[in-house]
Amino acid sequence: MKRLLITGAAGSLGKVARARLTHLAETLRLSDISDLGSAKPGEELVPCDLADPNAVSALVEDCDGILHLGGISTEQSFEAILNANIIGLRNLYEAARAHGQPRIFFAGSNHVIGFYRQQEPVDHNSPVRPDGMYGVSKCFGEALARFYFDKFGQETAIVRIGSCFEKPTDYRMLATWLSYGDFVSLVERVFEVPNLGCPTIWGVSANSRRWWSNDHVRYLGWSPKDSADAYAEDIQSAGNWPDASHPLSMFQGGNNTQDPLT
Structure with a gap:
């Protein structure tokens, strides 16, 4: 790619x-409402404020791909989630439609299915069961x-x-952890595969306790x-091992x- 847009680049x-991801494009266009430091x-x-449609349109122009990490990533007020995750995302897709439809990596969330029990089988076709307004906003995004x-x-x-951090820090993350290295390799495949479509992919590493399977997207x-x-x-030695009712x-x-x- 000549230019890859990364929203939420200060997060x-x-x-x-x-x-x-510097190797994926000649230029990384980095955007956020927080300080990005020096180029x-x-x-x-x-x-760029994602809630500003004109600013988002200018942001997307001349981009060959979009890694969309921007918006609210935790449970917050509905007003904040509305502007960043709903209105902002609609602005991004309208801008992409107007500027050649660059491929998008949409950072969704496991919280779209958060109310399933850990013992319940869940796949990419299971009905959504969001566990908060943040999860609801990601259902909208999907x-x-x-x-x-x-x-x-x-x-x-x-x-x-799932849970993308340097390392897992609690019991649940033993199932949901996505390492930084696996995140990077997934981004690479999303932008390198000849035909992507619109697949739902579980962002999770090869944890033995993981609940989700990506067998349906082996073509990636x-x-x-x-x-x-x-x-x-x-994690167990640190006391981060909850009882069965937690x-x-x-x-x-x-x-x-x-x-x-x-």
Whole structure:
């Protein structure tokens, strides 16, 4: 690619993408409403509020791909989620439609199915059961991506990210962890595969405790290499091992199932 847009580039995962994806494009266009620091060689810094349609249109222009990590990533007020995750995402898709339909990696969330019990089988076709307004916004994002694909042919990878951190830190993450290395390799495959379509992909490493399977997207050629298994003893020794009645060991959404709607 000549230019890859990374939204939410000032966030924790955005910083990982900024550092590790320079090989995917001649130029990384980095955007956020937070401070992005100084531009490095091969970078363009474009601050942008996703709720501003004109600014988003200018942001997307001349981009060959979009890694969409922007928006609210935790349970917050509905007003904040509305502007960033719903209005902002609609603005992004309209901008993509107007500017050549660059392929999109949409950072969705496992919280679209958070109210399933951990023992319940769940696949990419299971009905959504969001565990908060943040999860609801990601359900909207999935529906929007599918609509733009079916009606306009806009390709999107809907990636239901589990828990993407440097290492897993609690019991639930032994199932949901996505390592930084596996995240990077998934982004690579999304933008390299000849025909993407609009698949739903579980963003999870090769953890033995994982609840989700990506057998339906083998055509991507993505094989996660890392596993949370090696951290299990440390997590248990640290006392981060809940009893059977704790949401971290009951629901796939963990603690989010206990947060009140705001």
